[in-house]
Amino acid sequence: MSVRKILFFILFVLALLAMIGYFFPKEGMRLGSVKLNFRSTSDLFAPQKQPTTAPDPEEQLAMMAESFLKEKLEALADSIDYYEQFFRESPVRIHFPANDPSILDGFFATLDSCRAQNRVVRVLHYGDSQIEQDRLSATLRDGLQKIAGGMGVGLIPAVQPIPSRTLRQDYEGNIRRYLLYGPSGLRAPHRRYGPMAAVCEVDNYAYLIVNALKRQDSDISNHFTRIRLLLGNNSADFKATIELKDRYETRKISEAGLDLKVISWELNRPENSFSMFLNGTAEIYGILLDGNSGVAVDNIPMRGSSGNLFTGIDSRLLHAAFQAMDVQLFLLEFGGNRMPSIRSQEDIDSYVNVIGRQIRYLKTLVPGAQVLFIGPADMSCSVDGVMQTYPLLEELIEGLKKVVLENGAAFWDLYQVMGGRNSMINWVNTQPPLAAPDYIHFTLKGADKIADLLNENIALCYTNYKFRNKHNLNDSSRLKLSSIELGYSDYAEEFEQLIRENLSPGDSLPEDLDSESVLNEFLELLHKNTERKQE
Template identity: 35%
Template sequence: MRHSPWLTLALVAGGLLILGAVAAIPEALRPAGLKLPTVDLSMWASEDAALQVVPESDSVATASEAAELPKAARQGAGLLEFPQGDSLGFQKFARALDGAATRVVRVLHYGDSQIEGDRLSADIRGMLQNRYGGMGPGLQGMDPFVPMASVDHRASGNWRRYACFGRPSDREPTNLYGVRGIAHRYEGISASMEFRNRNYGYERVRQGQKLTLYLGPYEGPAEIKVYYEDSLAHIRYYAQGDPGLMEFKAPRPMGRVRVEFKGESPLCYGAAWDGLNGVAVDNVSMRGADGLGFKRIDASHFSSSLKQANPGLVIMQFGGNAVPYFKSAGEVERYGRAFARQIAVIQKALPEADVLVIGPSDMAHKVGTEWESYPYVDEVRDALRTAAHLQGAAFFDVYGFMGGAGSMTDWVARNPPLAGSDHIHFTPNGAQKVGKALAAALEQELARHAN
């Protein structure tokens, strides 16, 4: 059954509101057995060794200086903040985009549930593809946890999902998750996945011309069939141990592609539906993640996966899932140091890519009969900003953009509302407001580097 994009958005928003409603119930009054996902605080306190600082040639990146960074070293459209003394900005990303006429330049957008359904990523992709070319929805999981609003992503068969975050029972035993930090394996002997276009959203996302499958080694003989617009285009056979990266090029842009698998399943890291050149933006939503799961991925595997994807820009949007659990400023500081290590892992693998950290939004909970911002939202924002600037990365302050403390309540009260009644997640209108502001800031920063 084919669902409309509006139904998809409604389901996403409804699910987030239910989670928020449950969170508002005092724990003592919740039904027995009803638990919310929790964050692993132990990881924040571990590995507090000296950070590996990755400075750019004319940026300031020592630990002592990072502690004194101003809260607003802004460039771009007034919303992108770079480390003090950094005049390079997104020079590396701009340099990568100079080659977009002949190859695909990727943007990896990691984030928590605020980006589910392609929120924020869609506006970034729309701006970049309109300016630099490109098409398609980018890299997606085999079986969507939350579908994109602008692409009808279907899967059949019994797919099992593994993730480097969340419940320990969802871990992959070998810690191999691919570049998305999320992998799938189908049970049985067959499965399929499919992208279909929708008449919704940015036009360029609706078609693709190159399909790339990121798979682990085959554990036995397998067959893969690829269909464009219901017509069989490719059949490939693989033996045990064959390398799993496959590319299929269509003769022209297509609005529908289907992949059928037969045989024992390899680990499936994702499928990218892109153009032959231009920009691809990959929305990697990690519901419940605090942004510290990247170091759970096998280090050599994650490094090679990042190099294989070869993005020009990596966006890391986290913090919101950690905010409700902090009890002290010391915990926030440890979280910031742990997050800086995640940035360092990515920078070590991708020295020619830029990194942008996006901080949390304002978040509110009920105190008596009133909604108040969580106690440590601004401290988490500051910790992530410091982590970003320490590592020579840029920062985008969603909390400040909204208006700071108490702004979530104002966004809920807008007409139409910009945030849901859970006082945590944006509505589609609110997400678009933030996404367009971020896209405008990126566009102005890139214009600064135009030849």
Template identity: 25%
Template sequence: MKKDQTFYIPILCLIFLAGLIAMRYLPPINIMGYELKTIDMFSDVENEVPTVEENLPIVAIKPQNKIQCPEGQICIEDYSEDQNYFGNLFHHLQNISLEKDKVRIAFFGDSFIEGDILSGDFRNLLQDKFGGSGVGWVPIASEVAQFRQTIKENFKGFKNFDAVHNPKEKVPYPPFGICTIPLTGNEASFYGTNFSSRTEYIPGFRLFYQTPNTLKIKVETDKETQEVKAEAGTLMNIVEVNYHPAKNVNLSFSTSPNTYLYGVSFEGSSGVYIDNFSLRGNSGLSLLSSSDEMHKALNKIQDYKLVILQYGINAVNEKTKDLSWYTRMMNKVVAEVKEAYPQAAILLVGVGDRSRKINGQYKTMPTIKLMIDAQRSVAAENKIAFWNMYEAMGGENSMVNYVKSKPPKANLDYTHLNFLGGKEIGSSLYKSLLFEYERYKNN
């Protein structure tokens, strides 16, 4: 008997309907330079996403604009009382060649700068201007080891903890929230890259650690092998290891209970060194998970002249209506940084653009502007500096432009920059800081 074909009609209809629904989530499609209109069968019945003004009442602080900013440049907003907030940083930069000094910058952030995106180019430009070689701080066992372009790494035999994903673990977290335990048979190998002339070779390093017993470190390069002993110490300690700059270096560590590795800082002679302290999923609040003593221990070692705080993307979503909790907590974070790093200026970098689908088209998430207002208010209240990365990207819907750029400058999640976009924003941040530096020298 011939099977009734009408049996398949409802099934085919369901498959077709599911396909139409799925198409509303596809990114825009370009064919030979023409963008096809996104198919969204529900766009006419969906409610329009309310604007910030309609649904997100907030008293915004007027952007500070006391100086004439060069055309096409986003100037740093200085909310300090004397309007000379970066004086100590600039003094050390100006005298760096005379004093043979190392000027250190801590760049705390989230996944937006993961893999040294943005910060790598910012570092490279500053080192071009003021000297320095090496990428600064690197985790012992990084989850973005192969993704990063400024240094490569392979590793085995380590157990990682971080303050965002393992907040209840009883480990002594450092300010940057990453802690590594060496296991039997551990090994970490680091390799230079062609990102710039300063990253081809790996200079000597300083190991950050805590251990109740002597820690033995085997150091192998393509030129030599040595064994180093790091003395027992609480909180955070360092041991410095020197060797001829090499294209790769292999490290292995002895194991003992309560030994914690906090990372290595690869650095050459005098110049500028920027530590990329990115931590995925971090809203900035993990800085409070470290003790006051640990913050002060890090500052005693590093003596930072500038602390950059780049956060915000993990504290907002399309339903966010109130960020008063965030400003309260960030006020605590800034207070902690001020107390622990009293000689450092603090630069709060505003959140970049982020897009979501609104009626079938990607547009700036309305809550992004709310976050920028919140971050600027934190800077003003604490009399620190603020830089508007959202405007540096181009403002409203700039993330869409970054994704559609040829070649693309951002990822298809419409949230994160890629290395090309990071290079552009890193250069913008450098120009903004250098503009302030030149004003300092001329006054």
């Protein structure tokens, strides 16, 4: 073929594409469920659109953290006015129905009493792949266990094919895993999935190996002093044996039955690894690795799930499991998987109504337990060739917030905490990256920073709960302590600890801590050291 013909062919193709671009609808064309778009000639020669800029991730995180520090200091000085302002206006706040944080009072009361009652209370953290590998949950676990005590990684499945930052698991034998989420081929022929929306069916024999991994910043989360096995639909004389180094302990269930059973082992000392032999037929719903008291935070990732599955689990089994586990708080982190299929407000309304039904279902199964819904993070996709926030994401988040609050649950706006529109782009591009190059998932570092902010939020709610109890305040009364000395005397220990955490090596605390002038000096000292650290 001659050069002239090749040139003519190229020009002909370009002219044809330009003609298609000129007449093709700007809004695109739908063929069934597929939407076709074609770049117009004006798009090709026009300057490329720049997405709305979002704040630098580190600056945004520092601003969110600073709001907690400010609230801690000001609450010491001027009492409940600052709590009320925080719960009403702070961009990092947890949103409560009617701005009333007292809905968590029952949960905090159990945290205060669990050690004295030798009781392990549970927080179930459900989410999609955003929380895989124990992301977010591990940091939340550390924070809550600092408040109420406890140890262990909590609820784990018998079989876990996804690597975790806190556990290494393996198995052999005749065991089959069914899931209520993910590919349809993994569904069980029944609805007895248990609290993890998963079930492992053992046929005659299985051998499980569990090794808890030590995390650099935690000394207790990898150890446990109590092992409990949740099972049901077992054969007669079903046996479970744990191996701890060279020691074996066997438990047996003599009678066959469909109902939930719990097999327990109380250990003489904290352990971080064991093996388990299972003999017989049974459905295994999970294994609990805890201390003797305190709080447990369970990581339950459901890859591909939109959080619409709880009503598909047998209610009798789920109620019995939640009761046996002493569940007091549900953390639900969903919405990201639904976003790519959202095309209209009708799609949003349909999804959020399903989420409302799941919240009501969980509250019915565990009366008195509370629900905290964590909204979707910012997510980016290519829009007209430019990476930017998914269309309708903000509308989805507002819809979720509305239905969550209407159903008596709390809502944390992760999108707003990140910095809002197009913030994910900066989280991906910052060094080191705080989000993955898929513009959807956090890195471990990014997840830890988000979890730190949620921990601070929960800690502030807990401090507010203690404050109201100390001064006999109900959710509608207000106490104005104009005296800064009174505020300081009430919170001397907490204030000193806060100051010490922010002192530089060469600074020290004065001995006289009870006057307003000294308190103001402390505030100035703290401000000076904070600026020095930022430099």
